[in-house]
Amino acid sequence: MRFDRAYCNYPVCNASRTSLLSGRRPETTRVLNNATPPRTHLGDSVAFLPEWFRRHGYFTARVGKVLHRSYENSVKWDISENAAGRDRRRAEAAGEALAPQPTGNADADEPDGATARRIAQLLEENLGRSVRTERYRCTEWDSENVAELYDHPLDPHEWTNLATDPQHAALLADLRGVLRGSRRKALPELVSILFT
Numbered sequence: 001m002r003f004d005r006a007y008c009n010y011p012v013c014n015a016s017r018t019s020l021l022s023g024r025r026p027e028t029t030r031v032l033n034n035a036t037p038p039r040t041h042l043g044d045s046v047a048f049l050p051e052w053f054r055r056h057g058y059f060t061a062r063v064g065k066v067l068h069r070s071y072e073n074s075v076k077w078d079i080s081e082n083a084a085g086r087d088r089r090r091a092e093a094a095g096e097a098l099a100p101q102p103t104g105n106a107d108a109d110e111p112d113g114a115t116a117r118r119i120a121q122l123l124e125e126n127l128g129r130s131v132r133t134e135r136y137r138c139t140e141w142d143s144e145n146v147a148e149l150y151d152h153p154l155d156p157h158e159w160t161n162l163a164t165d166p167q168h169a170a171l172l173a174d175l176r177g178v179l180r181g182s183r184r185k186a187l188p189e190l191v192s193i194l195f196t
Contacts, residue, residue: 009025009026010026010032012032012033012034013034013068014031014033014034014035014036014038014067014068014071015029015031015032015033015034017038017066017067017068018031018038018067018068019031020049021038021048021049021050021066021067021075022038022042022046022048022049023049024042024046029041029042034068037071037074038067038068038071038074038075039074048074048075050062050066050075050076050077051075051076054076054077054078059078059126060077060078060079061077061078061079061080061081061122061126062077062079062080062081063079063081063082063083063115063118063119063122064081064082064083064115065083079122081118083111083114083115126141127141128140128141129141129179130179131175131178131179133175135151135152135153136149136150136151136152136171136175137149137150137152137158138163138172138175138176138179140176140179147163147172147176148161148163149161149162149163149165149168149171149172149175150162
């Protein structure tokens with residue numbers, strides 16, 4: 001596959017990532033190289049994308065590189081972890097080759113395999129689940145108190161959450177039962193597809 005129209009915000013890592021996460025152009029952030037910390041000119045009042053989601057009740061996590069190497073702590077997440085594996089700077093200092101090469105290790109013992117498994121674990125623990133009928137959409141998270149129920153013909157933009165309406169309690173219970181039953185069936189298959 002060939003991509004003929006690939007673009008980035010700016011031709012260096014830090015400027016492009018700061019722009020993407022802040023929603024501002026590099027000329028506005030004034031981060032135009034890899035040496036300027038992302039918040040130097042923006043300050044703490046600017047919410048970066050994961051911070052905005054976090055403030056609005058979403059779970060946020062990163063495993064691996066999101067910001068430029070030394071600035072990962074410039075953004076607040078619910079969970080912030082570095083990827084497992086060799087430290088590039090230490091490997092270079094030791095004269096180790098960083099070119100791709102077979103290792104003979106199991107996938108779970110490789111940095112990408114360990115990272116993928118950690119991400120899958122976080123998704124399993126924190127991701128909401130939805131079911132859609134012809135009329136309703138129901139979404140739930142692990143908490144018994146967090147659910148959404150929308151009547152699409154009457155509320156196509158999902159402005160009125162019916163999950164707390166006693167008139168819809170039986171419907172909500174039925175749809176949540178479908179979610180829990182289908183999740184148990186689908187999850188082993190999904191894990192099998194991801195890691196085989």
